[in-house]
Amino acid sequence: MIRVAILGAGGRMGRLLVQHVLADARFRLAAAVERPGHPWEGRDIGLAVGAGEVGVCVRSDLSAVLAETEVAVDFSDHRAVVSHAAGCRERGVAWVLGTTGLTPEETEAVRAAAAHIPVVWSANMSPGMNVLFRLVRQAAALLKEGYDIEIVEMHHRHKKDAPSGTALALGRAAAEGRGWSLDAVACHGRKGETGERPVEAIGFHALRGGDVAGDHTVILAGEGERVELTHRASSREAFVQGALRAAAWVVERPSGLYEMADVLGLR
Secondary structure: OEEEEEEOOOOHHHHHHHHHHHHOOOEEEEEEEOOOOOOOOOOEHHHHOOOOOOOOEEEOOHHHHHOOOOEEEEOOOHHHHHHHHHHHHHHOOEEEEOOOOOOHHHHHHHHHHOOOOEEEEOOOOOHHHHHHHHHHHHHHHHOOOOOEEEEEEEEOOOOOOOOOHHHHHHHHHHHHHHOOOHHHHEEEOOOOOOOOOOOOOEEEEEEEOOOOOEEEEEEEEEOOEEEEEEEEEOOOHHHHHHHHHHHHHHOOOOOEEEOHHHHOOOO
16 A cells, blocks of 8 residues: 655645545555644544544644655645655655646746656646647647637636646647747736737636636637637546546656656656
8 A cells, every 4th residue: 555645634635635545445644744733733634524533643744754655645835845845855755746826946846856756746637637738739739820829717716826727737738739938928818908919829817716626718719710628627526536646656656757647648
């Protein structure tokens, strides 16, 4: 059985991951980690998530708990990424990271850790979404002349970053299909007298409300027709299953930075 630590165990994804790890014969829950002062610190994580007592208490001393772990699955706040990268690197623990909205410093910490440990980092762990990344790249390349690209995403009211990391990943896929640099062509919302739309542009529009787990649509709009490629997550189950698939896969890999496309064999 693979010994797993859940980082950010008190979050929405963390709670689901704990429940699924406890029910999955491939894994043994070795640790549940939260920030110092979290209301669950010191509490049995099984009782906290409604799964019954499991003998694993929520702890904040990352380095100590990782000593008992083979892989860490992390959907915690982006501000914890630098310390988590250092902890996993120090203990030689494989790392599955699903956190988005990283700063350049945090991104560099992930890349630096991957020089020493295997890391799976993806904006979206859903298998379906990772297939969509490929389809968007292909569609953008095939519908190159006269088709404008716009990306619309919607998430629950609690999401803190916009546009979503998944929307940006879809934008990168579309830009790659066109041979563009996303930084050069990204347009985040519109207001006022904007003038005509440039040919080389990818528009992003972020909606927030309710309990939406994640809706993403890439629109390729041409003269007389438009193509819409959509992924709707009705719950977080697909993300959890993808993350655990990545956890089982990454423990057998050498040091390096991997994506879900590697896990799913989509390269």
